[in-house]
Structures are given as structure tokens and as C-alpha cells.
Amino acid sequence: MIEKPSFEPRFLLPKYWLTWLGVGLLYTISWLPYRWQLGMGRCLGRLLYRFLPRRTKIARRNLELCFPKMSATDIELLVRKNMQNTGIAFFETGMAWWWPDWRIRRKLHVHGIEHLQAAQKDGQGVLLLLFHFLSLEVHARLHGFVKPAVGLYRPHNNAVMEYLQTLGRGRSNKYMIPRTDVKSMLQALNQGEIAGYLPDQDYGRKRTVFAPLFEVKEASTTTGTLLFAANSNCAVLPVTCFRRDDGTGYDMTYYPEFENFPTGDNVADVTRVNRMIEFAIQQRPEQYMWIHRRFKTRPNPDDPSLYDG
Numbered sequence: 618m619i620e621k622p623s624f625e626p627r628f629l630l631p632k633y634w635l636t637w638l639g640v641g642l643l644y645t646i647s648w649l650p651y652r653w654q655l656g657m658g659r660c661l662g663r664l665l666y667r668f669l670p671r672r673t674k675i676a677r678r679n680l681e682l683c684f685p686k687m688s689a690t691d692i693e694l695l696v697r698k699n700m701q702n703t704g705i706a707f708f709e710t711g712m713a714w715w716w717p718d719w720r721i722r723r724k725l726h727v728h729g730i731e732h733l734q735a736a737q738k739d740g741q742g743v744l745l746l747l748f749h750f751l752s753l754e755v756h757a758r759l760h761g762f763v764k765p766a767v768g769l770y771r772p773h774n775n776a777v778m779e780y781l782q783t784l785g786r787g788r789s790n791k792y793m794i795p796r797t798d799v800k801s802m803l804q805a806l807n808q809g810e811i812a813g814y815l816p817d818q819d820y821g822r823k824r825t826v827f828a829p830l831f832e833v834k835e836a837s838t839t840t841g842t843l844l845f846a847a848n849s850n851c852a853v854l855p856v857t858c859f860r861r862d863d864g865t866g867y868d869m870t871y872y873p874e875f876e877n878f879p880t881g882d883n884v885a886d887v888t889r890v891n892r893m894i895e896f897a898i899q900q901r902p903e904q905y906m907w908i909h910r911r912f913k914t915r916p917n918p919d920d921p922s923l924y925d926g
Contacts, residue, residue, distance in 0.1 A: 761789025
């Protein structure tokens, strides 16, 4: 596990000066009014749409694959909205990491808390299924006000960013676990912790099966959810967090625990997880992280890429 980090003198080396400059700018901006930052995020997103054509193309292709009946005009409108939300996410990182409790807590609107309470009633751990919506950093911070949790995460390659993200994400939660440390994750769940897990990206071929996701019939889907659920005393509970359009904050919703899960049928079980992902995305598709190549791994390594051309 990764405890809350300490500052190290090496963080002041010249190779990190540009990192600190960017972080200092984001920190300063984070103190501006919330609605100003939303507006700045939308402006940044319009620039991303224009000057990051590769990411825009990936988002467009993902939407075409998932929603083949959607018109090209509607897809392009959704891509534009999605890139604006991507810009907002940049500023939300500053809010999540540095806003004082009193400021960010008032943006929280919780729904379905009874489902989390029911899942914990016997002292068992909870595997909390989160998804890659663009307000994920805010989601992690807000969840700590409901119940501090443990987070599974990918360590950052930049030592300063690793320090800052671990400190920021642990501000209202407990501790972080590198995503490769399966043993510590299982231990946390067996000790009755709430542990967040993201099952909705393409992690390649290791510990995966191919299952339907929207109209893609064979999407590489992690079996990590099943590994943790089957080998620990835990409930599996989905949760979403969406930004409100009126600027009043975020709706965080807990859903009922998965019953009879896992069943032992890996494809059926991960398909069930994917159905929950579809349900969540359909509520706010413009807020999902479409710029990741979700369908890059094909069932047959020799199959052509879905992102070519």
C-alpha cells in the first residue's frame, strides 16, 4: 500500500521545474469561482477539439462503434461536448486536490446511500465499482466525505506528480494501492475496507475475457472484478458521479449490490459489469472518457485495428 507521501528534496531538482510551474498555475486557478473554472474548462476543451486531432478521432471512433445508429451530426456534437468536459476535468483536478473541505463538500449531493450501508451491515468489505467519467478526481474526493475508502491506482511516472496525486487523492480517503498489488487489495477487502476499482478500460489480454459492450460484441474486459469478489469477503457495489449542468455540484449515486456474483461464468459475469457500465454511460455520455482506445485489443491478434483509417 502507499501511505500519504512526504516531500523529498529531490522534487526541487531542475528537471521538475516545469512540472512545478504547471502545478502552481493550476493551484492558483483552483481558487477562482467554480463557474469561472467550468467556463475556462469549456474553452480549453474547444482548443483540445481543434489541436488534439488524434484524441478527438479516438473519441469519435469509440462513439461510432458503440452507437452505430447515431447520425454523424449527432456524434460530432457529442464529441464536441465531450472535449469540453475533458477541458473541465483539467480544472476539476485542482478542485479535488486542493479545495478545503468546506468548499468542495457543499457541491456533494448523495443518492442511494442506503445501498452502501446495507452492503456494510455485516462488516464485510465493499468492492466499489467506479467508471472513467471525467469528474473521477472529484468523485474520489467527495466519496471520502461519505465513507473514507482505499483506492487502486496507476502510479505516475513523474515523481512530483506521483507525490501530488497520491497526496490529493488521499486527502479525504485512507490510502492508495498500486494496481499491480493484488495481495494488498484483497487484504483491504478482507479487513472490511471500501476499495474503489475501475473495470471499464482495455487492459490488454492479461486477466481478461472478451464480452459485449454496447454494439462491440467482443470487447477486452478485465476479470479483476471477479478476482477480487471471489477471493475476499466483500460486496460488489456500483457508484456513479455526474457533474450537474446547472453548476450546483455533483450527483453521487450508489446502486444496489450485485447479488449472486460472481457465478463462476466469467463471460456472463463481466457482461453483467459491462451492462452496468452501459447504463452509467447512457445517463451522461458527454461526461465519459471517450479519448481512451477502449477497443484496441482484438480477439485475434491478427485482426485489423478498429482505429485504423
